[in-house]
Amino acid sequence: MKFRFLKIMGYEAKRIFRNKVIFVMLLVFAIVMIVLLFFVQSADMNYVAAVYNESLSEEQAQEMVTVIEEGIGARVVFVDSDEAGMDMAKRAQAVFYIRLEKGAKEKDPPHATLYYDAANRMNWALARDLKDDRTKIAYDEVLEYLKSWGIKLNTAYFETVQIEPLTKKYTLLQMPFAEEIAACVCLILMLGIAYSFARDRETNVSKNVAYIPIGHHTYFMSKLIPYFILGMLEMLILCVIGSNLMKIGFETNLFLVWIISGVFVSAVLSLGLLFSTMRSQISTVFLGMMSMLLPLFVDMLVVTAALPTFVRVLLCCLPVTPFLALFNGMVYNGVILWQYIPILAAQSVGYYFAALLIVKRGERV
Amino acid sequence: MLEVKGLYKSYGKKAVLRGVDLEVRDGEIKGLIGVNGAGKSTLIECVCGVKKADAGEILIFGKNNADRKARKEIKSSIGYMPQTFRLFNDLTVAENLRYLCAVYGLPKERSLDVMKTCHIESEAKVLAGDLSGGYRQLLSMAGALIHSPKFLIMDEPTAAMDPIFRREFWNILRDYKKGGATFLVITHYFEELVECDSFVCLAEGKAAFNGSIAEFKQDGMLNIEQILNKYSFLRE
Numbered sequence: 001m002k003f004r005f006l007k008i009m010g011y012e013a014k015r016i017f018r019n020k021v022i023f024v025m026l027l028v029f030a031i032v033m034i035v036l037l038f039f040v041q042s043a044d045m046n047y048v049a050a051v052y053n054e055s056l057s058e059e060q061a062q063e064m065v066t067v068i069e070e071g072i073g074a075r076v077v078f079v080d081s082d083e084a085g086m087d088m089a090k091r092a093q094a095v096f097y098i099r100l101e102k103g104a105k106e107k108d109p110p111h112a113t114l115y116y117d118a119a120n121r122m123n124w125a126l127a128r129d130l131k132d133d134r135t136k137i138a139y140d141e142v143l144e145y146l147k148s149w150g151i152k153l154n155t156a157y158f159e160t161v162q163i164e165p166l167t168k169k170y171t172l173l174q175m176p177f178a179e180e181i182a183a184c185v186c187l188i189l190m191l192g193i194a195y196s197f198a199r200d201r202e203t204n205v206s207k208n209v210a211y212i213p214i215g216h217h218t219y220f221m222s223k224l225i226p227y228f229i230l231g232m233l234e235m236l237i238l239c240v241i242g243s244n245l246m247k248i249g250f251e252t253n254l255f256l257v258w259i260i261s262g263v264f265v266s267a268v269l270s271l272g273l274l275f276s277t278m279r280s281q282i283s284t285v286f287l288g289m290m291s292m293l294l295p296l297f298v299d300m301l302v303v304t305a306a307l308p309t310f311v312r313v314l315l316c317c318l319p320v321t322p323f324l325a326l327f328n329g330m331v332y333n334g335v336i337l338w339q340y341i342p343i344l345a346a347q348s349v350g351y352y353f354a355a356l357l358i359v360k361r362g363e364r365v
Numbered sequence: 366m367l368e369v370k371g372l373y374k375s376y377g378k379k380a381v382l383r384g385v386d387l388e389v390r391d392g393e394i395k396g397l398i399g400v401n402g403a404g405k406s407t408l409i410e411c412v413c414g415v416k417k418a419d420a421g422e423i424l425i426f427g428k429n430n431a432d433r434k435a436r437k438e439i440k441s442s443i444g445y446m447p448q449t450f451r452l453f454n455d456l457t458v459a460e461n462l463r464y465l466c467a468v469y470g471l472p473k474e475r476s477l478d479v480m481k482t483c484h485i486e487s488e489a490k491v492l493a494g495d496l497s498g499g500y501r502q503l504l505s506m507a508g509a510l511i512h513s514p515k516f517l518i519m520d521e522p523t524a525a526m527d528p529i530f531r532r533e534f535w536n537i538l539r540d541y542k543k544g545g546a547t548f549l550v551i552t553h554y555f556e557e558l559v560e561c562d563s564f565v566c567l568a569e570g571k572a573a574f575n576g577s578i579a580e581f582k583q584d585g586m587l588n589i590e591q592i593l594n595k596y597s598f599l600r601e
Contacts, residue, residue: 004467004468004470007463007464007467008464008467008468011453011456011460011463011464011467014456014460015453015455015456018455018456019455203450203451203454204447204449204450204451205451205452205453207447207451208447208451208452210413210415211413211415211440211445211447212440212445212465212468212469213437213440213441213468213469214468363415
């Protein structure tokens with residue numbers, strides 16, 4: 001009985017890595033994808049900012065955008081909206097979000113919440129600006145502007161303290177590194193593990209498990225652990241590429257970033273396991289894709305922290321959301337947002353046991 | 366060895382087993398025959414503890430398989446050979462058996478013995494997915510024998526086999542029986558019942574016939590259709 005679990009896991013690992021082509025694809029795909037995206041994004045450094053500023057037609061701009069101030073090669077704009085939701089004040093490349101309640105401006109005094117999301121970086125251009133004191137100046141200017149406008153500032157979501165440790169290591173080649181890592185890891189691991197279980201179900205191997213003395217935990221874990229090791233290996237390679245090839249300034253020790261990313265990898269795997277319990281392959285793939293794309297898209301469009309609470313709670317159920325905040329906070333600001341670690345850990349455990357429950361419910365009926 | 370008393374099982378409103386009684390004595394080969402949908406596989410699933418019976422009792426080695434702890438012990442001591450191949454296509458024959466050795470906590474050398482028993486040593490390094498239908502079933506059989514069980518349940522083991530492999534299969538089974546093992550074999554082939562000491566014919570969720578092939582012939586019956594006709598009243 002010695003090392004029983006390790007032996008079983010060894011054979012599961014053999015099954016994954018037997019097909020050399022697939023194994024290389026699993027590992028190399030993430031690296032190729034991240035390098036490719038890096039070159040695409042760094043090809044035109046003004047691309048992201050240009051789209052942001054120039055996507056509005058002149059007419060729309062006149063209607064919606066008020067240029068508050070222009071100076072030192074930067075400007076503060078206020079995107080006006082009568083509806084409840086998010087307005088944006090943008091000072092140069094630094095993005096501030098002002099969330100107004102409906103009719104907030106008519107209130108006396110008007111109320112607004114200012115979000116400066118230090119952890120959830122919008123684009124590389126923001127990081128470029130963060131490298132000097134202009135962000136602090138911009139922040140103060142926005143505050144002044146709000147005051148002059150009669151808006152009582154509620155709070156900055158991430159307090160000014162997070163603006164303080166600005167790094168001098170930022171390069172001009174910043175990119176949405178965390179988003180790309182999240183996409184790679186999710187694509188490979190979540191779909192990989194979901195496919196692995198679905199394949200066993202299709203070939204009736206999982207049925208056989210009910211007839212032999214192998215527990216669910218042993219069966220699940222023997223599959224999950226090799227994928228976890230693969231995920232951690234991939235994460236390490238991606239971090240090393242980011243740090244060395246892309247010259248992304250890691251504000252936190254790379255090894256620490258890698259270790260903490262482990263909770264994300266396990267959350268992704270548990271969610272993949274849960275999706276694999278779906279009866280059809282198509283629903284497994286669809287759910288896998290959505291769980292990855294939804295938080296990525298949301299984060300590209302708005303700062304998640306500035307969204308209404310119920311949306312944030314929903315998004316926090318998907319591993320990508322807390323990972324982006326955690327990873328960006330660590331890498332770009334040297335801040336470990338500890339609150340996201342238990343969220344990811346809870347996802348790992350929760351999704352695992354949810355999958356276990358579904359599998360057990362399907363048995364012995 | 367196995368005692369099934371008044372077993373009932375239904376899926377929704379459809380009653381599949383309607384009070385099945387069955388006894389398999391130590392050292393015998395018991396056949397189980399019946400048309401598709403007669404409830405053979407459901408009966409096996411209930412016996413193996415994979416499905417929960419609505420009513421009735423199943424005793425294996427004198428232990429009631431409704432008890433969770435007993436079920437765990439039963440699972441470790443019986444051998445099950447499924448109708449379709451359920452081992453890993455992407456592992457070799459030897460690796461599949463070594464995997465099962467790990468599951469049962471046996472030394473990996475046991476895989477060599479069982480490969481010899483089932484005459485598949487020549488295929489040891491072949492991926493299970495590349496095996497012919499006959500060899501796959503022999504590998505399944507080897508998997509069921511890996512922990513030297515005293516009681517084997519086989520669900521249509523020869524369904525995918527040609528006559529040569531089928532003969533091979535029965536030879537292996539007979540050799541293994543010499544060690545005192547007991548078998549419950551589901552089959553669709555009437556001629557295979559000759560190999561069994563006795564058999565049960567399931568019809569409409571009940572044991573329509575329970576006896577030896579000699580008794581069966583004494584009743585003047587020659588094939589399964591005649592049993593079904595004789596016991597057609599069970600449908601009512």
